[in-house]
Amino acid sequence: MPQPSDVVEALLFASDAPLEAERIREVLDLADVGEARALVDALRERYETAGCALTIVEVGGGFRMVTRPDMAPWLLRLAKTRTKARLSRPALETLAIVAYREPVSRPEVDALRGVNSDAVLDNLLERRLIRIAGRKDAPGRPFLYETTREFLVAFGLRDLGDLPKVEGQLVLPDGVAPETAVVATDGQAQAEQDPRPGGTDVTPGS
């Protein structure tokens, strides 16, 4: 009879998408989700102590078996490439806007970036990092965009709560006067309004 943590190992190996603790519980007929988590933790620990090349990460609401970061150079050599394709700065910033304000429409993204975002949004849609969540009840009924699970996986986030806390909300300067008043009276915001490169107002969440 195989050990439960062995079964978890097999499940993780065979899955391409993050495997939810709930699914593990279901498959193994466990009493509760906590037990499933404990099994994953046990497996991760076993990998660590054995110096295994694999590790288990929690992303997109589930667990994923991945190679250890220090294996990357060899894998790149195997793939005969220098690095994985990365997103451009506009794409990352647009993604940031969608992640903090979802569901968000294109005009709202445009307003925050100050430039047209058609091409960037299409690119993100094509990469399945965002998807259309519906239409906004506003003139022109624009599409609303939201981030996908692929986004969480690509950035190693458990959920959107893993995003860094930004000072204040990412608000849209529509009704300028009242919001300005709020920001101006906020002492925190005053202290952090000097935006140095890299951003002082970002603290990586946990």
Place this chain on the structure above:
Amino acid sequence: MSTTETPTGLTLRVGEFEGPLDLLLHLCRTSEIDLAALPVRTITDQYLTHLEAMEFRDLDMAGAYLVMAATLIYLKSKLLVPPDETEEQLDPEAEALRQGLELRLREYARVKAVGVWLGAREAEQALLWGRPVSELPAAEEIPLEDLSVHLLERAIKRLIEEQNRVRPREIAPEPPSILERMTEILSVLRDTWSLLFSSLTGGDRRRSEVVVTLLAVLELVKMGRIRAQQTELFGEIVIERQTGETISNATAQ
């Protein structure tokens, strides 16, 4: 608080900025301007100086920069002539506009910061490899949560396109030769980077044509003129120009 020095020795590359907000933010940073007291006079002058040095590739982008320039000039024109040069006074309407601009700038600074953070995250995650494709048999129930309107729209478009391709068809008097097909494939590849095998055999082509096409593709691969990739069983075959030729073409353009 604000400095009136213009950023000297600043090298400006075309396309360095993502938009007017990006440029404004850059100006504020380089001259250590406090966003809370956005000095309209200084920032307008600097902005316009930069704008003159820039070249635009498309009208949309140029328009976005010009709208910002217009806003700044309007604000500057609204400045009352103060007794003291360091003080800037605006009427309430213009002051609201200035504050709106300041708020947008601050929002944009946050967006930029989060963008940088995401970039770092992405770099970290790029070091991890998971299993790309599962070989588990497909579930009997189709999970609906991963589907979106966008995908549905694409599927329907593809279906309609296929339908449109089917109807009118001329019957070739003779089956095409492998050589003809090879020339055809290469001529298509001259204008595009890659193409799908299904686009070569799409529509209602006869079985013999599909076979000829496949043989033509294989022959071209053998000759090293193209590359063909099929990532999954019975999946789409992607045909690409061989890299050597790609480079020579790119330099020729």
